[in-house]
Amino acid sequence: MLHTNRTRLRRALAGTVAAIAAVAGLSACGSGDADASGDKPVLRVGVQKDGVRAVLQEAGLLDDLPYEIEWAEFTAGPPIVEAASADQIDVAWVGSAPPIFGAAADANFKIVAQVQERDQKENSILVPSGSDIADVAGLKGKKVAVGKGTSAHGLLLQALERNGLTLDDIEANYLAPADGLAAFTSGEVDAWVVWDPFVTQAIEQNDAVEITGGAPDEQGVQFEIASSKSLEEPETRKSIEHFVKLLQEAWVWAIDNADAWGDGWAAESGLAPEITRAVARNKAADFGPVTPETIAAEQALADAFFEAGELPKQIDFASIVEPGLID
Structure with a gap:
């Protein structure tokens, strides 16, 4: 640790x-x-x-x-x-x-x-369409793109803790939004945590699926x-x-x-x-x-x-x- x-x-x-x-x-x-x-x-x-x-x-x-x-x-x-x-x-x-x-x-x-x-929703955790990750617990051992020190980082931390996990249980890839989108769409990461308008863009244009977002993990x-x-x-x-x-x-x-x-x-x-x-x-x-x-x-x-x-x-x-x- x-x-x-x-x-x-x-x-x-x-x-x-x-x-x-x-x-x-x-x-x-x-x-x-x-x-x-x-x-x-x-x-x-x-x-x-x-x-x-x-x-x-x-x-x-x-x-x-x-x-x-x-x-x-x-x-x-x-x-x-x-x-x-x-x-x-x-x-x-x-x-x-x-x-x-x-x-x-x-x-x-x-x-x-x-x-x-x-x-009460600033960010979302997204996975690709067809992913076997159905909820936050499914992120264990997975590669997750997120911006270091961003609000998305906060959502990820608190969502993991609410599900009995920590940041040590995932492989965090600290990426800016453009790089996060590229990694997400190319399959280099298993999930992406980000805010709008990137959330809506990924859902509408890249068939991303939201597994959680907003309260109770953020305000x-x-x-x-x-x-x-x-x-x-x-x-x-x-x-x-x-x-x-x-x-x-x-x-x-x-x-x-x-x-x-x-x-x-x-x-x-x-x-x-x-x-x-x-x-x-x-x-x-x-x-x-x-x-x-x-x-x-x-x-x-x-x-x-x-x-x-x-x-x-x-x-x-x-x-x-x-x-x-x-x-």
Whole structure:
């Protein structure tokens, strides 16, 4: 067990180095700097293939902003946390687990809001059509693709533990979504743990089968995070607060305009409209301050990661929450 845990910690450190390298190519302009015309400050926003830009655009909320937005796209949440810590972005959206891994690495960021998906489902465990794996217990001894330090990692850990297994009982292949899809469709792994829109894409286009997902192994909570340095700069903090409130407004709009959001998401991401529309319809969510219930659930997840040897130290989740930016 000790050897296995040390190996995992070495992999985690390697992932951190890779994430830092990934953000090195981003714009080095400081948060709050004026744009090229000198008229407005710049807000640096990190995104994934998560439809955030599309929902803001389709809701008409990107017009006449008091700042210019500089978008930076990432493959998953862990490198976003690293980018925020390195002062390469000001604000971004991540899943439930990346802040935990960031806190354990002493990253300089804060959580400023939460997104509670109404279906309480952030990820799914998928197997190929025709697989002999019918449930989580069937993963024992199998190769499973999952993103290290992602919300999918959290779902996998807790689903295994609920079924009397640990991460030591499977062969985890830590892969980004694109590599996970390639490994899954080629048969290099037996299962894949991932989030939408990749879940819906794999089910619709690759005949993947979901064996579990969502509650009780996760709560469907995601977070808006911000760079600590950016929050300390009054002008940038003001821009972040404004942007977070735009997101809150956008998610209210999205509940009644899922197809319009889905179409914009497809145009932005290159995914098929039928995929993004389906995801948008399923992802009604409430955007607001981090609740005590969420803090307790995230603390339990952080403790589970530590006990499994996935973190170098225990963390206090409440200490990385910055209140006051949203009502």
